[in-house]
Amino acid sequence: MKKILxxxxxxxxxxxxxxxxxxxxxxxxxxxxxxxxxxxxxLSKAAEDVDAMIIRSDKVTQxxxxxxxxLKIVVRAGAGYDNVxxxxxxxxxxxxxxxxxxxxxxxxxxAIGMMIYMARNLFTPGSGSELKGxxxxxxxxxxVGKLVADIAKNMGMKVIALDPFVSDEMMKERGxxxxxxxxxxxxxxxxLSIHIPALDSTKKSIGYELATLMPKGATxxxxxxxxxxxxxxxxxxxQERSDLKYVTDVxxxxxxxxxxxxxxxxxxxxxxxxxxxxxxxxxxxxxxxEQIADYFKTGNTRFKVNK
Ligand code: 3PG
Numbered sequence: 093m094k095k096i097l098x099x100x101x102x103x104x105x106x107x108x109x110x111x112x113x114x115x116x117x118x119x120x121x122x123x124x125x126x127x128x129x130x131x132x133x134x135l136s137k138a139a140e141d142v143d144a145m146i147i148r149s150d151k152v153t154q155x156x157x158x159x160x161x162x163l164k165i166v167v168r169a170g171a172g173y174d175n176v177x178x179x180x181x182x183x184x185x186x187x188x189x190x191x192x193x194x195x196x197x198x199x200x201x202x203a204i205g206m207m208i209y210m211a212r213n214l215f216t217p218g219s220g221s222e223l224k225g226x227x228x229x230x231x232x233x234x235x236v237g238k239l240v241a242d243i244a245k246n247m248g249m250k251v252i253a254l255d256p257f258v259s260d261e262m263m264k265e266r267g268x269x270x271x272x273x274x275x276x277x278x279x280x281x282x283x284l285s286i287h288i289p290a291l292d293s294t295k296k297s298i299g300y301e302l303a304t305l306m307p308k309g310a311t312x313x314x315x316x317x318x319x320x321x322x323x324x325x326x327x328x329x330x331q332e333r334s335d336l337k338y339v340t341d342v343x344x345x346x347x348x349x350x351x352x353x354x355x356x357x358x359x360x361x362x363x364x365x366x367x368x369x370x371x372x373x374x375x376x377x378x379x380x381x382e383q384i385a386d387y388f389k390t391g392n393t394r395f396k397v398n399k
Contacts, residue, residue, distance in 0.1 A: 105374065111381070144388075149364065179398075203285050206359070231274075254277045330353070
């Protein structure tokens with residue numbers, strides 16, 4: 093009997109776990125649930141003899157791969173897989189997959205909610221502003237970016253987007269104006285929502301230069317990864333420009349400095365919560381379980397992300 097470990101330091105909603113269990117039962121797998129685990133040792137012990145793992149932002153490192161002798165497949169229930177050492181998995185022949193699109197709506201709704209929260213002074217007394225009529229720039233027009241664009245357009249925002257991998261036609265079909273230069277994107281955006289992955293080429297790519305291009309009173313929204321921000325550069329930009337705001341679903345490493353310096357111009361969620369909805373948990377969790385069942389049954393590697 094194959095063993096599937098659901099290792100979620102940040103647990104799924106119960107309905108998602110129930111759904112995963114149902115898929116596992118139907119496929120004849122044993123399901124092991126490890127939630128809110130305290131440390132690597134607990135995780136590695138649980139992973140020792142499992143055939144498959146479902147994870148969220150949980151780290152799959154070389155050390156874990158070394159311990160998990162039977163591991164054949166890891167599915168990240170979500171979009172970003174920067175928490176998985178792909179090379180370590182590839183070397184051991186372990187297939188790594190994600191579940192693209194399954195939690196995108198939750199993240200998109202949070203991005204919009206964060207814009208409103210900042211526009212309304214963190215829901216404290218005083219006159220705020222509206223999103224209607226403002227320009228929203230979207231950096232990367234993938235699953236989340238597209239949904240953010242749809243909602244924003246319906247709220248009366250003008251939406252522009254930059255994505256070298258998406259055609260102008262596709263953007264125009266969704267009523268979005270394509271932009272081909274990052275400086276032009278930042279210069280024109282009252283709100284700028286970041287949806288790029290954390291890659292070597294994107295890490296620390298957003299900082300002083302881009303932030304200071306933004307129009308007066310602009311807000312930067314980060315529901316992607318903290319690593320894409322050059323924190324020192326952004327801090328400097330916000331010090332020089334007392335009109336700039338930054339809201340992020342991923343607390344910066346220098347959180348205290350941002351909190352102390354910028355008051356209501358800055359907000360970070362205490363824990364990453366973009367995908368923290370029952371719907372997203374159910375969609376991504378069950379998709380992950382189904383992908384594992386399908387992989388063992390038919391060899392389907394459609395969502396494989398390593399070589
Ligand atoms: C993702 O990459 O899918 C999101 O960042 C969600 O991450 P989480 O599953 O840890 O909430």
